[in-house]
Amino acid sequence: MPKTSTTSNARVTRPSADATRDRIVAAAADLFSERSFDGATTREIATRAGVTQPLLNYHFRSKEELWQAAVDSLFDLLNQTMDERASGLRGVDEITSAKLRMREFITFSARNPQLHRIIMQESKADGPRMDYLVNRHVRPIYERTIEMFESLASAGAVPNIPAAHLYYILTGAGPTMFVLGPECRRLSSLDPSDDDVIEAHADAVCRLFFGSA
Amino acid sequence: MPKTSTTSNARVTRPSADATRDRIVAAAADLFSERSFDGATTREIATRAGVTQPLLNYHFRSKEELWQAAVDSLFDLLNQTMDERASGLRGVDEITSAKLRMREFITFSARNPQLHRIIMQESKADGPRMDYLVNRHVRPIYERTIEMFESLASAGAVPNIPAAHLYYILTGAGPTMFVLGPECRRLSSLDPSDDDVIEAHADAVCRLFFGSA
DNA sequence: TGCAACCTTGTTCGATCGATCAGGAATCTG
DNA sequence: CAGATTCCTGATCGATCGAACAAGGTTGCA
Numbered sequence: 001m002p003k004t005s006t007t008s009n010a011r012v013t014r015p016s017a018d019a020t021r022d023r024i025v026a027a028a029a030d031l032f033s034e035r036s037f038d039g040a041t042t043r044e045i046a047t048r049a050g051v052t053q054p055l056l057n058y059h060f061r062s063k064e065e066l067w068q069a070a071v072d073s074l075f076d077l078l079n080q081t082m083d084e085r086a087s088g089l090r091g092v093d094e095i096t097s098a099k100l101r102m103r104e105f106i107t108f109s110a111r112n113p114q115l116h117r118i119i120m121q122e123s124k125a126d127g128p129r130m131d132y133l134v135n136r137h138v139r140p141i142y143e144r145t146i147e148m149f150e151s152l153a154s155a156g157a158v159p160n161i162p163a164a165h166l167y168y169i170l171t172g173a174g175p176t177m178f179v180l181g182p183e184c185r186r187l188s189s190l191d192p193s194d195d196d197v198i199e200a201h202a203d204a205v206c207r208l209f210f211g212s213a
Numbered sequence: 214m215p216k217t218s219t220t221s222n223a224r225v226t227r228p229s230a231d232a233t234r235d236r237i238v239a240a241a242a243d244l245f246s247e248r249s250f251d252g253a254t255t256r257e258i259a260t261r262a263g264v265t266q267p268l269l270n271y272h273f274r275s276k277e278e279l280w281q282a283a284v285d286s287l288f289d290l291l292n293q294t295m296d297e298r299a300s301g302l303r304g305v306d307e308i309t310s311a312k313l314r315m316r317e318f319i320t321f322s323a324r325n326p327q328l329h330r331i332i333m334q335e336s337k338a339d340g341p342r343m344d345y346l347v348n349r350h351v352r353p354i355y356e357r358t359i360e361m362f363e364s365l366a367s368a369g370a371v372p373n374i375p376a377a378h379l380y381y382i383l384t385g386a387g388p389t390m391f392v393l394g395p396e397c398r399r400l401s402s403l404d405p406s407d408d409d410v411i412e413a414h415a416d417a418v419c420r421l422f423f424g425s426a
Numbered sequence: 427t428g429c430a431a432c433c434t435t436g437t438t439c440g441a442t443c444g445a446t447c448a449g450g451a452a453t454c455t456g
Numbered sequence: 457c458a459g460a461t462t463c464c465t466g467a468t469c470g471a472t473c474g475a476a477c478a479a480g481g482t483t484g485c486a
Binding site for chain 1: 249333334337355375380
């Protein structure tokens with residue numbers, strides 16, 4: 001979608017609209033992830049974004065479409081982060097690269113817990129929103145992760161366990177502490193938004209997968 | 214709460230009422246866990262329980278109270294299952310006992326994914342329902358698990374990692390595959406309700422914690 | 427400068443939610 | 457068997473939700 005276009009039927013989008021649209025999407029990501037799709041009201045999203053509620057139906061056809069935009073923005077950020085990390089690791093040996101990308105994934109899930117919160121929300125039962133998540137975003141990530149684990153296992157770098165199990169162990173062990181951040185703050189003396197805690201958690205998960213080396 | 218009591222102010226509860234009450238609680242646990250507190254409607258819970266909607270407000274003062282009853286029943290089942298397992302393991306050495314109790318926990322989370330689905334729902338943000346969960350149910354389990362991991366770590370049975378991290382690794386790595394069971398069915402060729410798959414997942418998690426022995 | 431399209435708001439609608447109430451059916455007790 | 461209590465249902469209320477609509481303000485362009 002071009003920002004300023006003068007072609008025949010294209011709508012001219014003004015910068016101010018893009019900015020408020022982004023604020024709406026960010027507010028939606030926060031509230032959908034904390035309160036679930038049904039628990040987040042369009043009025044509360046609008047309030048957090050600093051606009052009025054009918055504006056959401058101007059920028060997005062429906063609540064569902066706003067949810068999709070929020071999900072898209074979160075996955076775009078994840079993919080961009082992981083792609084940049086991967087391209088920075090060109091030439092590095094496979095095992096070291098895998099360790100560092102695993103750390104990057106865990107760090108991302110700590111700084112952006114909204115994404116895994118939404119996945120946890122919507123993938124518990126079949127429905128149109130799970131269709132969207134799986135088909136559009138989760139499956140390609142799953143496929144790449146499976147390939148990575150199979151390669152690591154055949155190289156002896158991680159235990160020889162079917163890759164699908166390793167996938168759910170990683171996506172569970174890594175983000176859960178941050179998905180349940182508020183609970184973690186009450187149960188333990190750890191602050192899951194503290195960089196040292198994030199680092200320690202990434203260390204812990206990597207150690208379990210790759211051994212204490 | 215006695216079933217039949219003739220003491221002064223006690224209400225006499227009939228067996229048929231207990232049965233329907235249990236059906237309502239079970240239906241509520243299913244729907245709250247799949248659809249979140251706001252997403253589950255009292256009418257749908259009533260339909261699944263085979264009763265009419267006003268009956269929920271006869272047995273429970275409010276939707277919140279019904280949610281608490283559902284949560285209580287799930288934790289009661291977990292605690293009973295774990296207590297029975299522990300008492301059957303009297304005399305067994307600590308490490309073997311810990312392995313087997315960890316397997317029991319993972320198996321339970323596979324057969325009763327509702328519990329962790331609800332925890333994942335409500336512990337993402339502060340609120341009265343998270344208060345109830347943490348204060349009434351989660352904290353004692355957390356404390357016991359921390360003690361277990363600290364003892365195992367000082368015995369060299371698990372990597373020397375702060376116990377709070379191990380707690381969130383276990384509660385993430387174990388149940389996530391079953392919490393996201395419908396997603397897992399679409400992504401992989403595994404059926405997360407298959408006993409062999411559950412066994413394999415428990416194997417995998419225990420291997421990561423205790424080593425490949 | 428004037429006009430046309432875009433951006434934003436106030437108001438409101440139909441639908442649906444949780445909860446209440448009155449009344450009837452079933453069960454227990456004396 | 458009769459009276460009282462418990463269990464359950466149909467009808468309905470006020471509140472709130474997502475969405476639509478009309479109207480005004482703002483911006484960009486000729």
